[in-house]
Amino acid sequence: MYDPSSPLLRSSAAASGVPQPDAKARFAEDRLLDAVVWCEIEPGETITEADVMERFGLSRAAARAALTRLGYDGWAQPIARLGWQVAPVTGSLIGEILTARRIVEPALAQARLSPAQIDEVRRIGAMLRAVSQQPAHGAVVTFRIYVDEIDGTLLGGIDRFTARHLRKLWHHSARMTRHLENADAGHIFRRDEVFDLVRAVTEQDRDGIVAARHALIDAQERFLMRQLLTNDTPIAPGSGALRRTTDNAATNGRPS
Missing domain, CATH: 1.10.10.10 (Winged helix-like DNA-binding domain superfamily/Winged helix DNA-binding domain)
Structure with a gap:
């Protein structure tokens, strides 16, 4: 579902929402x-x-x-x-995006935040706890908006070149997650690591921020892989199984 209020999206609109x-x-x-x-x-x-x-x-x-x-x-x-x-969502794409995030995302630990921004993250953390256990769809949307605000705050605290690259990786991750989620079946990705992230940010614990980001990526990988196993789309030519067969044939001197 398109959410124009997400702080991670770019917009050329004025404050009124009307493009100049x-x-x-x-x-x-x-x-x-x-x-x-x-x-x-x-x-x-x-x-x-x-x-x-x-x-x-x-x-x-x-x-x-x-x-x-x-x-x-x-x-x-x-x-x-x-x-x-x-671009279709494939296992190869998922692997490439998550690998890139593992390399780039630790840069968020270097985010320079003001005392006011840290206080805001603490306030958002309290609101997240209030809605985290509510199953209603509105609570889930609210939770994600608050999480996006924390991520956006960290993103704004690092250099703009790394931030631009990381934002694009996050966009890919968001697209893959939304494509594979199934709300009717209750298969929704949840950011359980966010409370560790809030604690690390408010305590200015850089190692804790890195650990929380890696925990997020690992959890997202498990979710995406689990969802792929429920997908009945046929595997197309070019899959790992086909490449392995071709490689073996070449090694054994047989024509591929």
Whole structure:
């Protein structure tokens, strides 16, 4: 579900929510990217300029620019005479994203936060405890918004180049998680490590922040792998099993 209030999303909108004239093109590009991240446009779905124009009320030029940006950033690829295919969620992609996060995410321990920001994280932690055990959908959404605020605070405290890279990795993780969640079956990813993160941030415990981030990545990996095991989509050519067969054939001198 698209959440325009998430502090991790980019926006060219003014405070009123209306894009300024000189920012309309970027606003259109961001809106299309957000639709991909939040799975309004499903992984593997093929879209055309006409689809984007109709769905988001864009001009042809804006739709073309937005789709080109998706391709440039690796979110989609062009398919001749068909349009653009949004990158599917695969086990390989999950592995690559989580591996990259394990490398980059410890940088959050170096975040420079003011006393007021630390107090705000402490306040958010208290609110998280109040809603953490409530099963209602609204409580789950509220919990995630508060968690995003903590992540956004940490992200704003590190250098902008690392932050930009990490934000993109988080966008990929969010898309994969939302695509594989099944709310009807109760399969929702929960951020159980966030209270350790709150404690580490408020105590300025850098090792604790790193440990909490690694715990999050490990938990997300277990959740995504478990959800993949319930997915009945056929494995496509290029899977690890096929590559191993090919490699063995080459090693044994047989034609592949």
